[in-house]
Structures are given as structure tokens and as C-alpha cells.
Amino acid sequence: MPNKRRLITRRDFIRGTIGATLGTSMFGVRWAVGSEKSAPSSLVTVVRDKDVMNAGLDVDFKVLQKILDQSIVQLTGRKNSKEAWSKIITPDDTVGLVSTGHLNPTHDELVYAVKIALMDIGVPKNRIKMAQGSSRKVKRCTALISLPALKAHWLTGIGTVLKNYIMYSGSPSAYHDQNSAKLGEIWHLPHVKGKTKLILVDALYPLCDKGPQADPRYKWPYSGLIAGTDPVAVETVCLRIIEEKRRALRGEPWPLSPPPICVEAADKVYGLGTSRMEKIKIAHFGWKQDLLL
Amino acid sequence: MKVRKLNLPKTIGVWTRPDAPRVIDSGNIFEYMNGAGELYLAYRFKHLEVYEYKADDETSILVELYYMETSDDAFGLLSLDWGGERVSFSDSPAKTSNQSLTSSTRALYGAGLLRVWSDNLYCRVMAFRETPASKQAVLTLGKTIAANRKSPPEPELLKILPIDIGMDWKLRNDRIGYFRSHLVLNSLYYLSHQNILNLDLSTEAVAAPYDSMDGKDRTRVQFLFVRYADSRQAQQALDHFHKTYLPEQKKNFGTSSMTESQSYFKIEDGWLGYKVYGPCVALVFECPDENSARMIIEQIQFNLLRTGG
Numbered sequence: 001m002p003n004k005r006r007l008i009t010r011r012d013f014i015r016g017t018i019g020a021t022l023g024t025s026m027f028g029v030r031w032a033v034g035s036e037k038s039a040p041s042s043l044v045t046v047v048r049d050k051d052v053m054n055a056g057l058d059v060d061f062k063v064l065q066k067i068l069d070q071s072i073v074q075l076t077g078r079k080n081s082k083e084a085w086s087k088i089i090t091p092d093d094t095v096g097l098v099s100t101g102h103l104n105p106t107h108d109e110l111v112y113a114v115k116i117a118l119m120d121i122g123v124p125k126n127r128i129k130m131a132q133g134s135s136r137k138v139k140r141c142t143a144l145i146s147l148p149a150l151k152a153h154w155l156t157g158i159g160t161v162l163k164n165y166i167m168y169s170g171s172p173s174a175y176h177d178q179n180s181a182k183l184g185e186i187w188h189l190p191h192v193k194g195k196t197k198l199i200l201v202d203a204l205y206p207l208c209d210k211g212p213q214a215d216p217r218y219k220w221p222y223s224g225l226i227a228g229t230d231p232v233a234v235e236t237v238c239l240r241i242i243e244e245k246r247r248a249l250r251g252e253p254w255p256l257s258p259p260p261i262c263v264e265a266a267d268k269v270y271g272l273g274t275s276r277m278e279k280i281k282i283a284h285f286g287w288k289q290d291l292l293l
Numbered sequence: 294m295k296v297r298k299l300n301l302p303k304t305i306g307v308w309t310r311p312d313a314p315r316v317i318d319s320g321n322i323f324e325y326m327n328g329a330g331e332l333y334l335a336y337r338f339k340h341l342e343v344y345e346y347k348a349d350d351e352t353s354i355l356v357e358l359y360y361m362e363t364s365d366d367a368f369g370l371l372s373l374d375w376g377g378e379r380v381s382f383s384d385s386p387a388k389t390s391n392q393s394l395t396s397s398t399r400a401l402y403g404a405g406l407l408r409v410w411s412d413n414l415y416c417r418v419m420a421f422r423e424t425p426a427s428k429q430a431v432l433t434l435g436k437t438i439a440a441n442r443k444s445p446p447e448p449e450l451l452k453i454l455p456i457d458i459g460m461d462w463k464l465r466n467d468r469i470g471y472f473r474s475h476l477v478l479n480s481l482y483y484l485s486h487q488n489i490l491n492l493d494l495s496t497e498a499v500a501a502p503y504d505s506m507d508g509k510d511r512t513r514v515q516f517l518f519v520r521y522a523d524s525r526q527a528q529q530a531l532d533h534f535h536k537t538y539l540p541e542q543k544k545n546f547g548t549s550s551m552t553e554s555q556s557y558f559k560i561e562d563g564w565l566g567y568k569v570y571g572p573c574v575a576l577v578f579e580c581p582d583e584n585s586a587r588m589i590i591e592q593i594q595f596n597l598l599r600t601g602g
Contacts, residue, residue, distance in 0.1 A: 007537055009485040014561040056422070102327050154480050155328055176328075177476075178486035209374075212329030216404035216423070217376065252511075258479040258486060 008178055013259055019268040022181050022261065042233040042273065042280045046203075047071045048224035048287040053204060057221070059109040064204075067286065068113050071200065071227040074283055082121055088197040088229075089143055091122035096131025096141035096195075098164055103214055104151040104207040110225075114145060114200070133167050135191055144195045150206035150226070150238050152218075156180040157260025158242060161199055161235040168192050183262040184270030187231065199234045201226040208245040220245065223287060232266045232273030233280045237293065239263060240277065244292035299358065301344060301437060306430045308346035308354050317341040335474030336369050337362035337494055346430070352421035354430055358438070359415040364445040365497065367415040369471040370408075373480065376467075377403035382436040394451050394466045399444065400435055407431045411439040447471075450499050452600045453518050453575075458592045462503040462514070462585075469501040482515050482578075489537040490574075491530035495522045503589070514563075515578040516589065527572045534567075534576075556590070557583050566590045570597055 012021045047067045053059055069081040078084040089095060095118055099106035115128050131137045131144065138144065146164050153159025155176055162183040166172045169186045186192060203226050209218035222241065228234040239260060246254040267275035274280060282293055303310060315325075318340045322330035325341070333341070339360040346354040361367045372395070380400040400409040405423035409416045418434050420427035448471050456464050470481040473496055475488040481500050484490070492498060498519040505512045521527040535542065539558055557566045563579040566586030575593045580586035 007485055007487050007489070009489070009538055010483055011538070011561055013483075103329075153328075155331065155476070172328075176331075180486070212332045213326065213417070215374070216406055216419070219404075255483075257481065257483045259483060261486070 008181070008261060018259075018261065019264050022265045022269050042228070042230045043075060044226060044228040044230070044233050044237045044280055044282050045071050045074045046224055046226050046237065046282060046284045046291070046293065047074070048203075048222065048285075048291075050221075050223050050287045050289070052223045053221055057205060059107055059204065061109055061113065064107075064109055065113050065116075067225050068110070068117065068200075070285055071225045072117070072198075074285060075198075075227050075229070081117060085117050085121045089118060089121065089123060089145075091124075093123060093143040094127045094129065094141050095123055096129050096138055096144045097147055098132050098138075098144055099130070099147040100149050100151075100164060101132065103153070103159065103211055104149045104205070104219070106147050106149045106202045107204055110200075110202050110204070111147060114147065132164075135168055135170055135189075138168050138195070139191045141195060143197045144192075146196055146199045146231070147202060148199075149202040149204075150222070150241065152207060152209055152211070152242050152256055154212040155258070156183070156262055157256040157258055158235065158239050158263065160201060160238045161231045162187075162262045162266055165192060178261070180258075181261040181265040181269070184232075184266035184272050187266075187272055188270065196231065197229070199228055199231050201234060201238055203238070203241070206242070206245075208242045208249070218249075222290075222292075230273035230280075232263060232275050235263050235266070236275045236277060236280060237282060241292045248290075248292070299342075299438060301356065301434065305346065305354075305433055306426055307348040307351055308430055309348070310344045310346045310356075314342035314344050314358075317343065331476055333359060333370075335472065335477050336366040337473070338366070346434075351424075351427065354427060354434070355417070355419045355421070356434060356438075357417045357419075359417075361413045361415060364410075364412050364443075365448040365450075365471065366473075367410045367413050368447055369473070369477075370415040371398075371401070371410040372469055372471045373477070374408075375401070375469070377401035377406075377408070380407065380432065380435065382439045393447055394454060394456070394464070394469060395447055396466075399439065402428075402432065402435075405431065407435045409435050409439055412443045412445060414438070414442065448497065448499070450497050450518065450520060453573075453593060453596050454499065454501055454516070455592050455596055458503060458589050461505040462589065463505070465502045465504055465513075469499065471497070471499050473497055478517075482517070485537065487537070489534050490519060491521075491526065491533055492519065496520065496526075512581055514580050514585065514589065516593075517576045517578070518573065518593065519576075520573045522572065524569075524571050527569050527574050531567065531569050531574050534574075539565075557586050559583070568594070570594065573597070 008021050012018045047070045049063050049067050052063045072084040076084040076087045099111050148160045148164040151159050165186045203222045203224045206222050207219050263275050266272045317325045342358040344356040380402050405420040407418040418431045420431050473494050475492045500517045502513050502515050564583050564586040565578050567576040568590050577586050577589045
């Protein structure tokens with residue numbers, strides 16, 4: 001039975017055959033590996049400043065703007081922030097900002113800082129939309145900036161980049177259990193595909209345990225932003241930070257459970273980018289303590 | 294059965310609650326907490342009452358009262374994480390029952406969040422910003438919630454867990470988890486995204502690791518014990534598990550009388566052993582050798598006989 005769906009088990013992870021199993025499991029999907037004609041850059045920037053929040057976790061907006069500028073400049077290789085933003089967004093775009101509202105919400109200050117940067121390059125205020133939530137919202141956008149906060153998730157292992165578009169599927173519950181491996185397919189939906197110009201992860205105060213509700217014992221001031229244009233590479237870097245933080249907390253390996261199968265599937269099944277750490281160029285700037293990379 | 298209504302204080306410190314709670318049931322739990330609702334539905338959930346204590350110059354304190362069908366279900370929710378500072382609401386020093394594997398723990402606090410198991414109630418009291426004042430308010434609310442409520446013992450099923458197995462294996466009682474759903478199992482110990490052990494609300498299960506120390510080197514095995522509604526369901530579940538998890542072990546599979554030797558298998562991460570005992574199934578994973586797997590399974594059998602299970 002060539003189309004019989006294989007179940008993923010713990011043994012697939014131990015054997016290192018998860019990619020093959022996922023491929024078999026999703027055999028027949030029309031956007032299987034290689035459907036993206038041009039591979040995105042796998043450069044990921046990690047910019048941190050320990051002063052971006054005070055002891056009370058209030059954000060210093062000026063410091064936040066500074067690390068945002070640095071992130072976008074380093075990512076694009078342009079001389080300054082204005083040129084950098086202009087490389088990825090044009091004044092004619094209708095830009096959707098896709099922040100996260102649940103579990104570990106994106107800081108409002110980051111959303112505001114991005115809005116200011118976009119207006120600074122000439123995008124009218126009325127064409128900067130908050131686009132999280134429904135297909136209708138994303139359809140009217142010509143460009144998307146994904147703004148998830150860094151967090152683990154109890155059903156999908158990690159709930160940061162790939163999961164940030166789950167509502168655009170129109171059926172979020174269809175991505176539970178083994179189907180969480182299919183989160184990458186949402187990025188290929190016609191109203192989403194090709195629109196994401198930047199993934200900017202709010203790693204100011206991440207959550208490293210899966211929840212399902214936020215437990216403050218597992219949040220910590222990483223005080224950084226993680227940026228890239230390859231969603232899988234950014235997610236892979238996020239995953240490494242979470243795994244290393246968990247290991248540091250317990251003093252022994254504390255793997256995410258269930259494992260985040262969506263990341264490898266996004267690479268090997270959906271061709272959205274690379275999940276191989278050795279193929280990702282991480283450019284780090286700023287505060288080095290407890291970088292976890 | 295008459296249910297005693299909790300009478301939370303209207304004000305505590307600088308915080309004040311609304312007159313009535315927001316009431317959540319299984320029909321609208323996802324509106325309240327998105328996918329997190331799956332956790333509570335994975336136990337026998339009745340309803341949730343939510344109060345938000347607000348103050349002018351302070352962040353809020355959120356009180357969530359999860360009313361469960363049984364004390365075991367509420368215990369299960371607490372058992373998902375034994376971390377944090379143990380809290381006793383009794384005026385006298387906390388008693389540790391000899392029968393308790395979890396040190397009679399009823400409440401745990403850390404970084405602004407208090408989690409409480411009180412009879413059939415599981416509650417979370419969270420200060421969004423921890424200060425000395427908010428911690429005091431959170432603990433006072435916890436004490437009020439737990440006051441005059443029964444304190445049933447931990448689930449009977451935990452008695453199956455030996456504290457020691459042989460000379461080597463020690464129970465990690467800070468990792469004991471009690472549950473009824475494969476979603477929760479996977480958050481404790483991942484087997485498969487699918488429900489390969491046929492878990493549901495009619496089943497109850499306990500998982501815990503056992504460690505063996507040799508100098509600084511630690512070996513860990515994972516033990517899992519499930520009680521089904523009857524023997525037939527237990528056998529069906531084990532068959533399903535075997536077909537899914539051990540698909541290469543097809544020879545002789547399906548016979549109703551699996552021999553002892555067929556219950557132990559060398560797989561990628563060590564030896565796996567299982568055995569069915571009437572309505573119960575015991576499984577052990579990641580054993581360093583067949584003897585360890587066999588010893589652990591046999592110790593469980595001994596415990597079952599001892600406890601009359």
C-alpha cells in the first residue's frame with residue numbers, strides 16, 4: 001500500500017530517520033521538497049543587549065530600537081537601517097505584522113518599533129496592518145513580517161516561527177499530533193506563499209518549557225532579537241537556544257517532548273529552508289553571556 | 294452532592310476581584326486558552342472559574358480554579374511538574390505520609406505562580422509580576438482556597454511504583470506523572486504522536502523514571518504502567534502498541550499467549566519490556582540489558598500482588 005500513512009515514533013528519532021518517515025507519511029503533497037525555486041538565505045542574526053529590559057522587565061524602547069536597527073542592517077548587509085528596511089519592503093507594500101498574542105505574547109514595543117521603521121521608509125500608516133488571526137487579514141497584504149515570541153509549546157515542541165501562521169490555515173486543530181509536522185504547508189498556501197519578507201523573533205523574554213500555560217519559572221531575559229529570511233533556519237536557531245536553556249536549568253539533557261517534528265518537515269518535506277545547523281550562518285552581535293549557541 | 298462554594302476575599306492587599314468569576318466549561322475552554330485547553334480535557338474536567346484581581350499600580354493576580362471529576366485528576370495536573378518551592382497551608386508542620394511517594398506535596402510555588410492540588414480542585418494563582426507583596430497575596434489566596442477542603446491521598450495507582458528495584462534502581466519521585474491521555478504521556482515521555490496505547494478518560498496511567506548511579510555516570514530507564522477498564526482493553530492496547538512500536542517483531546505476533554521471551558526486545562535505545570497483568574499493562578524502556586528489564590517487570594508483578602492489584 002504505497003499511500004499507507006506511517007506513524008512516527010520515538011524510534012524514528014533515535015534512528016535519525018524522522019525525515020524519511022515524514023516524507024513517506026506525507027507522500028503525495030504537491031509542494032514536496034524543492035518546490036521553492038530560490039532557496040532563501042540561511043543567515044540568522046542574533047542581536048542582544050542586556051539593558052533592553054530593566055529588572056522589572058520594562059522594555060527600554062531606545063535600546064530596543066537600537067538592536068532592531070542592528071538586526072536589520074546585519075541581515076541585509078546595508079549601511080543603515082533605512083536602506084536595510086528599503087531592501088525588503090517598498091512604500092507600495094501593504095505590510096502585515098504577524099505578532100503572537102498567546103502563551104508568550106510578542107512585546108507591543110517591538111511591534112511599535114517595526115511600525116516606526118516602516119513609516120520611516122515611507123509606508124503609510126494605514127497600510128501597516130496587524131495581520132495575525134485570519135486568512136482574510138493576510139489576503140490584503142503584499143508583504144508579511146513575522147513577529148513571534150520565542151517559546152516552546154506542549155503540542156508541537158516549539159511554537160515560534162512555523163506555528164505563527166497556523167490561523168491562516170483556517171483550521172488550526174488540523175495541525176495537532178502528528179499533523180503538527182504539516183505546519184510548513186501553511187507557508188505554501190496561495191494567500192501566504194512568498195509574502196514573508198522577514199522573520200523577527202522577539203527573544204527578549206522567552207519561554208523554554210512547553211506549558212501549555214506560561215510558567216514564569218521557565219522564562220528568562222535572553223534580551224535579544226533573532227532575525228532571518230529563512231523560516232526554518234530561524235526556527236532551528238530558536239530551537240537550539242531553548243534546548244540549551246533547558247539543559248542548563250536541569251543540568252542534564254531535557255529534551256522537548258513531544259519533539260518538534262515540524263522543523264525537520266519544513267526543511268525535508270516542504271522545502272522552506274534549512275534545519276541543518278551546519279548550513280546556517282549565525283551572526284551574533286552584542287551581549288555574549290549565556291548566548292546558548 | 295453539595296459542593297462547597299469557595300469564598301475568595303473581595304480584596305487582598307491592594308488587589309480587588311470582580312464580584313463573579315468568569316466560568317469556562319469544555320464548550321468554550323479553547324476560546325479562553327487556545328490549545329492549552331487540551332490539557333484539561335485530557336483529564337476529567339468539569340469547569341473552570343477565573344478571577345482576576347486588579348490593582349491600580351500593580352500588575353494583576355490571576356486565579357484559575359479547575360474543578361475536576363476526582364481528586365486523582367487534580368493530582369494529575371499537579372504531577373506534571375514537581376518543581377518549585379513546596380508550600381504547606383497547614384499551621385502545623387507538614388506531615389509526610391509513609392504511603393506518599395510525592396512527599397504529600399499539595400502546593401508548589403515559583404516565580405509568582407502557585408499551583409495547588411486540593412481534593413478535586415486544581416488551581417493556579419499567578420502574579421504577573423512577583424514582588425514580596427504579590428507573593429504574600431498569592432500564598433494567602435492559596436491558603437484560603439485549600440482551607441477546610443478534604444485532602445485525599447494520591448492516586449492508588451502510584452502504589453505500583455517501587456521506591457527501589459534491586460540494589461541499583463531508584464525511583465525519581467520528582468518525575469512521577471499521573472495521566473489519562475497520550476498527549477500528556479508525550480509531554481512526559483514521547484512514544485508517538487498517535488495514541489498507540491489506546492489511552493482515554495477511562496484509563497489511568499503513571500510514568501516515572503528510575504535511575505542507577507555508577508559513580509558519576511547515570512543510567513535512566515523509563516517505566517510506564519496503565520490500568521484499563523478491563524483485561525480485553527488492556528490486551529488490545531498492548532497489541533496496538535506492539536504492532537506500531539515494534540513492527541519488525543511480526544513473527545508469532547497475534548497469538549493470545551505471548552511467551553515470556555517475547556516480552557523483551559532489544560531496540561535502538563536499549564531493552565524494552567512489557568507485560569500485561571489482567572486490566573493493567575506495564576512497560577519499561579531504555580534498559581541497559583535484558584536482565585534489568587526483566588527485573589523491573591518482575592518487581593512490578595510483586596508489587597501488584599502485594600497491593601492486591
